[in-house]
Amino acid sequence: MKSTMQEIPLSVARILEYGASVHRNTTVTTYFDETAEQTSFLHIGIRAAAMANMLRDEFGIERGDRVGTVLPNCTEHLEVLLSVASMGAVFNPINRHLMDAQITHIINKAAPKVLVLDPTCSEQIVPLLADCPCVEAVLVIGPNLADTEAVQRLVTAQGEQGEQGEQGKPGLSHLRVLNLEAALDGRSADFDWPDMEETDPAAICFSTGTEGPPKGVVYSHRALWLHSMQLRAADSFSIRNGTSFLCCVPIYHVLSWGVPLAAFMAGAPIVFTGRSATPEHLAHVIADAMPRQAHGSPAVWTGLLVHYAKKHPKKMSLQEIYVGGSQVSPAMIDAWEERFGVDIIHSWGMTETGPVGTVAHPPAGVAGAARAKYRESQGRFHAGMRYRIVDDHDNVLEANDRNEGELQVRGNTVTASYYKDDSPRFTEDGWLRTGDIATVNKDGYLTIHDRKADIIRSGGEWIYSAALENYLLEPTAVIEAAVIGIPSEKWGQRPLAVVVVAEGTPWTAETAQELADDLRKRVPGWMVPENWTFVDHIDKTSVDKFDKKDLRQYFREGKFEIITI
8 A cells, every 4th residue: 555645745845835925924033233124934935036146146056056154043034944945945044153264164064056145244254255166256245335345455466475475375266245235126026936846955054063073864844844844833832923033042053043944934023133142232122122032052042041130121022941051950941940930851862863853841740849940851752862971992882861872863854864974973873973972761761961061070979060050050150161081090080160250259269168068968968169260251152152171271280270189
């Protein structure tokens, strides 16, 4: 017997067509400053079609060609995503906060023919293009033609350098520079979106390069569609018609966790923060746009809590904040709920998993301390993802609260390989090694204990840095805390606590002792750090995770003033 169902490929083009028609009056709002720039899904659909015509006719973009972006979260960025993927090309967002060598690596690996550029990034990006011959043209966003002319002058200057042989770089005489709005002017708003296989590539995103060069993950139309549907589920992000979503995760970070596509499918109004991510700007956007849902890293919402402690909002519109990228402390969950009635919802995922793999909604009917325990976990996997916990030899362990091991996953939104990279990240039987040490309880709830690389091995025992960091955040004097392992002749490694304290709290041994005493109430005494250092801020990666590689380097170089208690 065979199925009688029609086989219609799942595609980003259908998401675009559906959202621009059925949800034509739904809005996208961008805050480049305090002023809201608002447009409709219908208008985005019109511009996406005009952009596809322009990319094809002006630059010869065809199916499979890549179009890169160096843009903030804004309407133009969403338009490029929808247009490029829908025409059969491949959308390639680039993280400008990486190191220059990493950005160059990404551009040369993905090989975009056209780069859509925010003019505020031009002084950083244009010089790099001398080492990226794949890029044939730059489209500069914004209505101000002077910005485009400034980019052209940079390109010309770089070209003259190359022609004179300076720095050993080639010229950029081949590189065309156009203003995006001027290039779209007069273009037809009719585009015959091609039929394509749902396994065709739609986007390529790169990891942040914390464990070597950034690695590319190519998402199919099918994977993006299925992920969008998963985000719309009530036990996931519950993205729904009419409920506005504030996107604080950059589009270069796995398409803002896939939220804009899901919102376009559902008819959920989208709010973008533009170029700024400061707590002050974010507070203004929330007060003005009144979103109901949001997402972002813990660092974003910790910073906003500190801001609100100084300037309390008159009204809080947010009801749910989905947080991932690193562990959320119980103190942060409690603070948002107690002060503002906002539900902080933990999630887990990776560039390699599409990204969202779990969401921590407690089971129905659970309350009190039991509910808190579920909220502090990373949550349940969606139905399309399989998981297993393994030991150091890939032996599968029984899933329960006691068996800790590396989490491995596979599923319909999980990559099977990296783009042009033979990484040993995958097992022979096709599972992705996540690098996370975890447990999964009998109800299928995931708890990440630490990154494999961040575990502190002390005297034959494991100390989870993430657990210590969460407990350290409970005292009100602590703003941020990161824990790394440092060498110990006796124990192999011991924890070093790197702490940011509230204004007015002294950087003294007495403060360190008080924090250690408080920590000793929560963990066995042998886990408590005897080494402490106080800092103004803790370096983070481009996706707001603590940069422990840098912290370890600072320790080796003697840059920390360490207090031993």
